[in-house]
Amino acid sequence: MQYLRKLYGKYIRCGGCVLMGGMFLSSCATASLSRYGTVGRIKEYEWCHPQVPEAFDGFRIAFATDFHYESRFGKKRLSGLVRTLQHTAPDVLLLGGDYRGRNGGDVGELFRALQQVQTECGIFAVMGNHEWGTADTLVRRAMAETGVRLLEHRVDTLRRGNGFILLAGVRNPFDLQRNGISPTLALRDEDFVVLLTHTPDYVEDVPVTHTDIALAGHTHGGQVSLFHRWALARFSHYGNRFLTGLKYNSQGIPVIVSNGIGTSRRDVRLFTPSEVVVLRLVRKR
Secondary structure, eight states, X not given: OTTSOOOSEEEEEETTEEEEEEESSOTTOOTTTSTTSSSSEEEEEEEEETTSOGGGXXXXXXXXXXXXXXXXXXGGGHHHXXXXXXXXXXXEEXXXXXXXXXXXXXXXXXXXXXXXXXXXXOEEEOOOTTOOTHHHHHHHHHHHHHTOEEOSSEXXXXXXXXXXXXXXEOSOTTOHHHHOSOXXXXXXXXXXXXXXXXXXXXXXXXXXXXXXXXXXXXXXXXXXXXXTTEESSXXXXXXXXXXXXXXXXXXXXXXEEOOOSSOSSSSOOBSOOOEEEEEEEEEXX
């Protein structure tokens, strides 16, 4: 265990893998009190797994989702988000959807800012449930202009040295009639696969075979919650089962659920700080 970086948190064992979830700030941190100014906390996980390729030992995945730009998260906090993401020293940046606020927002401005984050492998994204109509058109245009690669039931390959890992993205996970067959089903057991989906419900709704770990948002951690277990708002048809943090589907596949950056419905957070998630891969020897 000595090779795991010491953070405030706990070790969690999952079959053949080990995950560690840690918080740099307390669970009730807010953006105004945070050392990062814009984001309540950076929540970091280290994962030791035998299928992590040697070349990806130490690889850092930054995950940000549910921006709702502009909501509580507006222009004055945008530069702080970029600084926070850059502080995580990511090798790749993944985006989990819901980019535009319910009252509008310049998503071109949002993506031009995110483009400033320096990574080795670029930026990949999926869409959220707020990407429809005009918002969908504007987000797609902004992604194309800033080089963000959209994964809509697609799999992309990240290569490093002689190794590679696979990124699979889900198109509209709420439309199971059209998208109920996971893009991971065509992959192999020996591949190392990260699944990106807007809602964590997808990993329970359908088989996501060959997925090693999934990243999701949508729940906002409930925005207002008690003990990270109960929230009045319902963002999932599984209640609070996938509210926030490290969870598992019925097949034991881990999914990390982020509180996200912005707010929905009401511009308030209580005991659910906004967050950036960092997943560090460690090869198990």
